[in-house]
Amino acid sequence: MSTLFITGSGTGVGKTLVTQLIVTALRHRRRNVHALKPIVSGFDVSAPEESDTAQLLDALGMTLNTPNLDAVSPWRFAAPLSPDMASRREGRTIPFDELVGFCSRQTADTTVIEGVGGVMVPLDESHTVIDWIAAVACPTILVTGSYLGAISHTLTALETLSAQRIEVRAIIVSESVEQPVPLVETAETITRHAGGTAVTMLPRLSKRAQAPDLIAALDL
Numbered sequence: 001m002s003t004l005f006i007t008g009s010g011t012g013v014g015k016t017l018v019t020q021l022i023v024t025a026l027r028h029r030r031r032n033v034h035a036l037k038p039i040v041s042g043f044d045v046s047a048p049e050e051s052d053t054a055q056l057l058d059a060l061g062m063t064l065n066t067p068n069l070d071a072v073s074p075w076r077f078a079a080p081l082s083p084d085m086a087s088r089r090e091g092r093t094i095p096f097d098e099l100v101g102f103c104s105r106q107t108a109d110t111t112v113i114e115g116v117g118g119v120m121v122p123l124d125e126s127h128t129v130i131d132w133i134a135a136v137a138c139p140t141i142l143v144t145g146s147y148l149g150a151i152s153h154t155l156t157a158l159e160t161l162s163a164q165r166i167e168v169r170a171i172i173v174s175e176s177v178e179q180p181v182p183l184v185e186t187a188e189t190i191t192r193h194a195g196g197t198a199v200t201m202l203p204r205l206s207k208r209a210q211a212p213d214l215i216a217a218l219d220l
């Protein structure tokens, strides 16, 4: 069994898209895969179909219903804030040990976990996402964009993960709507400073069918 943690340089960079593409490609290869987005903030109970969880359930071929929402995203919060702030507004906290236990007891051959925001988003008063990745003790994919500022955000995240001895299997640069230079120039620049970590480009997709084969690129 293997686990892969999809983290990012920040929010809205393409983590859910990358998770979906990996899940879909593994399912096409008839691999036994599950996906988790254990913590969701900004979850609207009146429109669950708009959530990341719904997108992952769709990729998994699972129905959007409460048991399946619970199986993918047990911690759902209404406020579109970091999990510590979103949970506090509901008088709740995310029990860190339960979060790690939930991720670690999965039984699929491959479990793909989408994090939340960037690598140091607070989960509670003492843990951030990087503590979560370290406790699950699995490799990561670092998703970033090609927006102005993405290079520094990416290299900062990479340094931070490396300092915790977390394996970054690849960096995926998902093309942003607005970018100062072509995607390839951002990807090449990141590559030069990434100390040998593989860098894969994910061009702006208008249809999912255009997606590059991330499984081959990531050697999954």
Ligand SMILES: Nc1ncnc2c1ncn2[C@@H]1O[C@H](COP(=O)(O)OP(=O)(O)OP(=O)(O)O)[C@@H](O)[C@H]1O
Pocket (backbone or CB within 6 Å): 008, 010, 011, 012, 013, 014, 015, 016, 017, 018, 052, 116, 117, 174, 175, 202, 203, 204, 205, 206
């Ligand atoms: N390469 C791309 N081609 C087309 N659309 C993209 C691409 N990358 C990201 N997007 C779109 O940008 C939006 C944000 O991407 P996504 O939801 O995957 O980000 P995220 O990192 O998961 O965000 P969050 O932090 O909210 O979980 C989505 O509508 C997604 O489909």
Ligand SMILES: [Mg+2]
Pocket (backbone or CB within 6 Å): 015, 016, 017, 052, 114
């Ligand atoms: Mg997402």
